[in-house]
Amino acid sequence: MTATSAGGGSGARAGRGARLRAAIAAVSGTVDRLSEVSRAKYQNPYAALSWPDSVDPGADWFFTPEITSLHGTPHQPEPDSEEFRRFAFLEASNFFSLNIHGEKALMEGLASRLYRSDLLEISDYLHHFLDEENKHSVYFGGFCRRYGTLYRSRNIPFPAEGDRSVADVLFFAKALLFEEHADAYNVHQARDERLHPLARFINQAHHADETRHLVFNRAIVQALWDTHAPEWDAATRDEVRDRIGQFFVTTWREYYNPDVYADLGLADPWQAAEDAWNAPSQRAHRRNYSDRCLRFLLSTGILQKEPADAF
Template identity: 25%
Template sequence: MNTATRNPLEAVAINAGDPFCLSEQKHENIRKLVQASHRSFMDVDGVLPWQDGIDLSLPPKADNTSWIYGTPYWDALGESERRELLWKETARDVSMFIWLEQTLPPLYVGYVNTYHERLSPEIYEYLMIFPKEEIIHTLMFRRYMKLAGLNLFAPPSGPYAALLAKLPTLHPAIGILWTLTIEWAAELVAMSSTQDEGIEPLTRKMFHAHHVEEIRHITFGRRIVEGFFNSASHEDQAIVREQFRPVLNNFINLLTFNPEIAAHLSFPFPADVNNPDVVRSIRTSPNNAMLNARRFKEQRDWFVELGLSQ
């Protein structure tokens, strides 16, 4: 993302009367999300059987979803090393949710404070519900990390992270697209790897409980972004598409394999993470290509439909 001087995204116009410009059908979708959120909501103490603890002898995710499964680097590891690797990969996934979900509340409440007189009642209310739920998710994930004895990974970096500081000043649909991209992709990764039989029970339950609310967040984001591409000028749509595509590619690469994993293991990582060719070979391994084609299909199809990906 080009952040020098003036970001091209700053030129995207915000409608003076209604920053979101949704159809009545999309407004009705959001009213239903509000109702669902009030009917079913999470509390940190009751959402999981914390008293059962976490069994670190069990895998937190399926072996074949490891970042290096199907490569010589996986074959070089013993059973205990593979198990530790799976737990540290899960720590990265949980860390990503934590960093995103504690960043999101000030952004969305900021939209409420900035545009409150121009928001429909249901968008206003969901922009308040959304961060409330994300705060609870963050507390749940942090409790899980502490109980499992896992350390946080560093906050995300790269083009999409560089954009974060600018989001409050940009069109709100851009901020919602940014959070949707990360949240949706991370959710697809988590749910595709943790819901099989034999997965550590509390881990599996946690990701499923998170998914119940997260699917509403994803639906909200999709309706908002679709509204933007249904109402914005062709010029503004082109700017968003041009700026977004490299962000998406960079993020999927980092989701597929994060070299920071080497610093979290008690044993030497079997690949040279400082060698770009090695990192690239892991990210493009046949197993990762198959995983990404399957787990990101729904998201990628939607991005293609909106012209955000090719």
């Protein structure tokens, strides 16, 4: 993908740089407030949680049953059974694994943008963002390493973009999608009194920081889009929109993990994943949990239509 504009010389580049700095400065007040809250709410992940020696996946709930990926499908285990609780534990391991993989990519992208000249206005908050994602990985990794499984990611990375403006929009848009979906699950599960206290704690601790990340992600994605998209040609804008739509779908696809279904003992885990993805109850579930994120992307013009096959 190559981003082009009507004026591609040094003057045009300087103009784009000035507009980006102005856009970043416009959100820096928000970013400064987020940094203040991050400092005030800092939590040491090594002191905040005392890990149990063991857990019993067949006796306790570790994932809300109504939001498991097989809920409402023919493959769903018997309600309130030991098998369903074991499946919910596997779903918790998958959810935490998805967060580990997503946050690893997020930390790499944030670190590469620290102190970049055009992002200096937000560099302080990028430090907090990076630190908090590392802290989250301590929780998620601690759970998977002690009790569960660190499931592999099947997400195939897109090729790196040569054009920095395109790469920035795609990176922060992907971060937005990943964190919006995960936080919706965190909020639900932090409030679910049926869950084991460990599961509730991890979800609540993640959500506490994600509230700031979501505000930042929306602000920076809109600032970058409003700055760069008018300078791209129509083909580039369309391709960026297509890529964001693909991110949207692939982010959800990983919640339907054949490896989880194999560990559950299903005879054809790949078919189960496809059946679950296409189940009306799961399509409705994805729409419900994507609502706020999708409304933001459509209302800002970043997306012009719903991503194909998401619902």
